[in-house]
Amino acid sequence: MKDVFVVGDHIISPLGIGSQVNVEQITAGNTAIRRVDDQQLCAHPFFAALIDDSQWDGEIENTQRYTRLEKLFILSLQALIDQYRIPLDRRTLVLLSTTKGNVSLLHSPMGRTFPKERVHLAVMADEIQRYFGLENRIITISNACISGSLAISVARQLLQGNDYERALVVGGDEISKFIVSGFDAFQALADEPCRPFDRDRNGLNLGEAIAAMYLSKSPTDGAINVSGTSSYNDANHISGPSRTGEGLYQSIRAALIEAGEPTVDFISAHGTATPYNDEMEAIALQRCKLSDIPLHSLKGYYGHTLGASGLLETILGIHALKNNLLIPSIGFEHQGTTQRLNIIKKNTPQLLNTFLKTASGFGGCNIASVFKKI
């Protein structure tokens, strides 16, 4: 099967614009999570990581034509295209991962400035396609919290065929009342900065980020091989993780087998910091005999960035590989899962070759992906 490589990336997050800035911020131990007191988002204060619009607004042509999220997608794609001089011809595919797109327009005063159809993901994707004058239609994926990782996997699958040479995969969601109220109704929001895998974890924080990745069949210096991806449903519950971690277990096993059973140097877990999710992951990893592998969740820095999370965390994992530096999981103090995990507690220089990224989401979906230096 043809190899597919990650040859470039870009991040827009509350910690800054550009992947390098983000890597510097998190290795300095900075978190984007703040107490948010905004009646437009939630009746009570909550903790979240939101992109400050003063960081970037106004950097786009015909700015009033696009929604906030569209502008962020455009900026991220443009940065990637400029930085790597990516030709936008018919051999280039763009994939977009989002859970809710422009849903903030629905029944909100902001919505009145845009046509009603604009809440539809396909319409949003068309706007972005037109902005860049792309020859191929944007492939949009909406598959809950695994969307970002799944989009990488789908892009790889498409590149392994003969039609395309390269792909840009961009993922993102914006935090709106629609989303906050839903997670709040599920009692899934933490009342403090989240603590993935910790004994005292009590829920997740929502976060905003746009993460974009450039995949190619032609490796460049420092390219990373996407050497295995696999996704399995739990077939257990639509909103709760499996108690046995079955789908995640199967995903990890199949991804590692596809990658040739490499030694995994670290794991970038999903680690939302809800009690059930983290417990499920610990069980699945134990079943895979991976409990001793150094592991982090990056949710303590960015919160749960939904459609961006798989991409964002993979990009940061790739930088960790390249820098030979294990990135700590912040918010963790005490073992808090029935199966012990080897949580990374401080920046640790170490020769790194391979990491495993996992994600799980509503609907019982799970995904595991293996990334290797070449």
Place this chain on the structure above:
Amino acid sequence: MDMHTYHIQSYCIIRERSIHMDGVTVLKTEALTTLNDFLKSAYRQLGIDYPKFYKMDALCKAVFIAVELMARKAGPIKPDTALIFSNYSSSHLSDEKHAMDLFSADNPMASPATFVYTLPNIAMGEISIRHKLHSENVFFIFDSYLPEFLVPYNDSVLDNQKTENIISGWAEVGEQGCDLFLYLIGKSGKTPHTVAYLKTLYHNEHE
């Protein structure tokens, strides 16, 4: 390289107030009912027994009935059958409901029972539970049914030999009603899995 030998083993179309299996009308009503009422009445008339059905939103209900009928026709769905769906409206009907709850003037209150259905892939989760499918799920969003994308994509998934079967197609349930066309793809069968055949099947009952 393009000699894919995959076939459509069974297909279901749900449109307006009618359900068709492999080209045969299974259920049709002229009555002016809501989509939800039509799907509930179909559930009863088809003799399905799965009480969780009533909790589902219209997208999940329609998908559920289609896959239920396919399983009756083609035999139990194999546990590694991948689910590769697409639509235009994502989970728009549930999104609307959640937003209405949220911005209601009298009693703004979000309901977890509604919120969980504000993701299109929940429909794939529901049928994974029902048919015990441990497999890959992907939900694509397009302007319209796009066999030009789905056929080569599904062929490549099957070529990888991770699975021998896929349920794929178009599961559009939105403000314009229901336009569902789902099919089971596998090795054996009479109808070739090609863009041309799928277009014919999709458009034949599109009147």
